Amino acid sequence: MKFTETALAGAFIIDVDRLSDERGFFARSWCEDEFAAHGIAMPPQQANLSFNPRRGTLRGMHYQLPPYEETKLVRCTRGAILDVIVDLREESPTFGKWIGVELNANNYRMLFVPGRFAHGFLTLEDNTDVCYQVSAKYTPGAERGLRWDDPAIGIRWPFQPLLISAKDQAHPDFQGLAVPMVM
Numbered sequence: 001m002k003f004t005e006t007a008l009a010g011a012f013i014i015d016v017d018r019l020s021d022e023r024g025f026f027a028r029s030w031c032e033d034e035f036a037a038h039g040i041a042m043p044p045q046q047a048n049l050s051f052n053p054r055r056g057t058l059r060g061m062h063y064q065l066p067p068y069e070e071t072k073l074v075r076c077t078r079g080a081i082l083d084v085i086v087d088l089r090e091e092s093p094t095f096g097k098w099i100g101v102e103l104n105a106n107n108y109r110m111l112f113v114p115g116r117f118a119h120g121f122l123t124l125e126d127n128t129d130v131c132y133q134v135s136a137k138y139t140p141g142a143e144r145g146l147r148w149d150d151p152a153i154g155i156r157w158p159f160q161p162l163l164i165s166a167k168d169q170a171h172p173d174f175q176g177l178a179v180p181m182v183m
């Protein structure tokens with residue numbers, strides 16, 4: 001796998017190495033040793049599948065508070081998404097900054113999301129499937145959200161989302177709220 005660290009330290013774009021033959025290709029999409037070599041310890045606790053029939057569906061921006069913070073390894077197996085993360089680590093020089101990466105069924109690209117980052121995505125096509133591994137168990141009491149259009153963060157979505165859950169529309173303003181390492 002090829003790991004490219006993004007402008008947000010600890011967040012990686014990961015491209016698979018294709019071993020091709022007449023049948024197609026084989027590629028690893030996760031490997032404990034290769035991830036460890038990039039300082040990523042990510043024992044998956046859960047794997048999630050998100051089906052989105054409509055282009056313009058936005059889910060996010062989600063995170064869990066310590067000690068239930070989650071790292072995520074995200075990919076899109078059908079259709080396409082703009083996957084977006086926001087650095088909420090209080091000690092980070094890029095605190096409050098965001099990046100967006102297109103993940104689609106053709107590029108086989110993955111995004112590794114560190115803990116204490118808010119995460120969300122916008123579907124760019126109808127019938128989009130997103131698959132992601134998560135390092136911690138879903139803990140509803142520790143769940144938090146950041147509003148997708150919070151001006152303090154200023155995420156530049158490529159177009160106006162068409163479908164967002166009531167829960168995601170009701171997330172509070174960011175208000176400079178950092179997530180500490182330990183709560």
Ligand SMILES: Cc1cn([C@H]2C[C@H](O)[C@@H](COP(=O)(O)OP(=O)(O)O[C@H]3O[C@@H](C)C(=O)[C@@H](O)[C@H]3O)O2)c(=O)[nH]c1=O
Nearest residue numbers: 046048050059060061062063072119120121138165167
């Ligand atoms: C995330 C999650 C939800 N649920 C339930 C709660 C609810 O009834 C239903 C839908 O939940 P949500 O509306 O939170 O689903 P969704 O908006 O798709 O939430 C996901 O969004 C993306 C962007 C992420 O980063 C994920 O970590 C997760 O937060 O599924 C679980 O049972 N386990 C889980 O791990």
